Amino acid sequence: MSQYSGKITFYEGKCFSGRKLEVCSTCSSFQQRGFPNRVNSIRVQSGAWVCFDHPELHGQQFVLEHGEYPHWQSWNGRGDRMGSCRPVGMHGQHYRIQLFEGSCFGGRSMELTEDCSCLQGRGWEQPHVNAVRVYGDGAWVLYEEPNYRGRMYVVERGEFSNFRAWQGFSANVQSVRRVINY
Template sequence: MKIYERPDFGGQMMEFMDDCPSVNDRFRYRDIHSCNVMDGYWTFYEHPNYMGRQYFMSPGEYRRFSDWAATAQLSDLSVPRWKLQNEIYERPDFGGQMMEFMDDCPSVYDRFRYRDIHFCHVMDGYWNFYEHPNYRGRQYFMSPGEYRRFSDWGGYRSTIGSFRCMRDF
């Protein structure tokens, strides 16, 4: 992945091949105005140490930061490794109704009959959860592990509208 300080791939450029917990330590400009994802899938974070809003980036050219619906100030990069399997629960600590997914879900309510996910166990793979149906709204990148509450995945509330698994790596 290459990031640029100006729109349309202008100004200073920095190339990344792996995770970077603080872009600001390597790239002297705070604002990232364009990027080129040449291979793989990446997640941008708004703040250092993988905190704040997340922006999932698939291969492609992003000429302006508005192309990925972000602010220009992004602090961290992460490159994940991928497989697929995910369990979601209606209540905390493996409680209530459970459903296992191994594919995309454009509407959690249509398949699960609930909008609130209080516990998630990502067994294999990497997933992008979205606040609204049809992959819209805030995004939450989920790597393997147990998420005992929505704040564990960076959410402000338990409502999840859709999610998709990451493929083509």
């Protein structure tokens, strides 16, 4: 199994009941695979995944790592809507991210190699991040609120010159953590 593959199973009912959809690679539309866009439980057998509440890999993102999610609240969802997913691109275990105050990599910056539950507690004065560079092998999750809460956005190796580049609704980012691929 390559580092970009994995296996995730979506269930229509809570606690892994009802119809199920098994996915081993990008699925841009659950409905095109004959599955409703309502998901109430999920099992991640391998890999790390980013799921979207709309088809075509759009909408609110949910990052799911190895484990069981018996109801939609357990993956920080605001409802049972889910329409597409893809594996998170992981290359290894060397994590490094640089956050920028200004868009296009301007202004003050901060570099991290470990999770940070509160950027302001580490000296980041603003409640927002306007650009990101992801170096190394790993992927990261940006959260709108401290303590890994609120909307989340996955960023993988590369450059993101503004919040729209990571499909953000705004530049609010107050905590950051590494995606762990089991």
